[in-house]
Amino acid sequence: MHIQISNLSFGYDYRTVLKNISFSLEIGDFLVVVGNNGSGKSTLVKCILGINPVPSKKVFLDGTDINDFKKWVKIGYVPQKMDDFNYEFPISVNEIMHVSKSSKVSEKEKLELFDRIGILELQNENINSLSGGQMQRVFIARAMINKPEVLILDEPTIGVDTDNVNRFYRIINDLNSEGVTIILITHSLQPGKANFNHVMHLHEGVAEFTSVSDMHEGGG
Numbered sequence: 175m176h177i178q179i180s181n182l183s184f185g186y187d188y189r190t191v192l193k194n195i196s197f198s199l200e201i202g203d204f205l206v207v208v209g210n211n212g213s214g215k216s217t218l219v220k221c222i223l224g225i226n227p228v229p230s231k232k233v234f235l236d237g238t239d240i241n242d243f244k245k246w247v248k249i250g251y252v253p254q255k256m257d258d259f260n261y262e263f264p265i266s267v268n269e270i271m272h273v274s275k276s277s278k279v280s281e282k283e284k285l286e287l288f289d290r291i292g293i294l295e296l297q298n299e300n301i302n303s304l305s306g307g308q309m310q311r312v313f314i315a316r317a318m319i320n321k322p323e324v325l326i327l328d329e330p331t332i333g334v335d336t337d338n339v340n341r342f343y344r345i346i347n348d349l350n351s352e353g354v355t356i357i358l359i360t361h362s363l364q365p366g367k368a369n370f371n372h373v374m375h376l377h378e379g380v381a382e383f384t385s386v387s388d389m390h391e392g393g394g
């Protein structure tokens with residue numbers, strides 16, 4: 175998916191959080207967003223997703239203004255984990271997946287995805303009984319269920335053990351090489367793991383970009 179952000183500023187109440195951000199991503203790009211707590215990373219993602227209200231002519235997905243965009247099935251999103259995350263009612267992994275799954279995705283494809291993410295054996299578990307890492311995998315699977323064209327992951331590996339972090343990066347890199355556009359927000363930039371090609375550093379709402387080729391040219 176093609177994503178274009180033009181001079182986007184955004185704030186809550188009187189305080190400006192994002193300051194005049196512009197960038198564009200092409201099909202198959204892999205952007206990593208890094209920055210301190212409170213620098214505006216999650217806010218930016220919520221603007222791209224239409225969760226935060228933005229004025230027209232600021233965010234375009236496949237050329238369509240976010241305010242007119244309807245094809246949400248093309249986007250997979252893993253929100254930042256809440257420490258006290260908890261469903262107010264009992265629901266199984268399978269049930270929560272079916273809430274998100276479009277009818278075009280077959281049962282077989284769903285089970286293949288569960289296997290790939292490593293949650294096949296968790297299908298009938300109550301989501302509230304899962305560990306942090308298991309829960310995170312379920313949310314990653316849910317974001318991927320409709321074979322999205324863009325996958326937006328907000329600090330997805332917090333609380334996930336090393337083996338599963340490595341498995342996570344393998345899956346993300348594979349999807350990216352299959353043409354899925356990836357936006358990954360992370361605290362720890364791990365060049366050996368993620369095959370990203372752009373890095374955005376957010377500092378108090380101001381974005382600075384490095385492309386991976388620039389990093390190589392920089393003498394490192």
Ligand SMILES: Nc1ncnc2c1ncn2[C@@H]1O[C@H](COP(=O)(O)OP(=O)(O)O)[C@@H](O)[C@H]1O
Pocket residue numbers: 186191209210211212213214215216217218
């Ligand atoms: N819903 C909200 N209402 C008011 N302020 C918010 C809201 N969400 C985030 N903020 C503030 O916006 C700033 C950026 O937050 P956030 O985008 O979550 O940063 P990051 O994800 O980089 O840690 C912080 O100062 C935060 O307190």
Ligand SMILES: [Mg+2]
Pocket residue numbers: 215216217254328
């Ligand atoms: Mg955040």
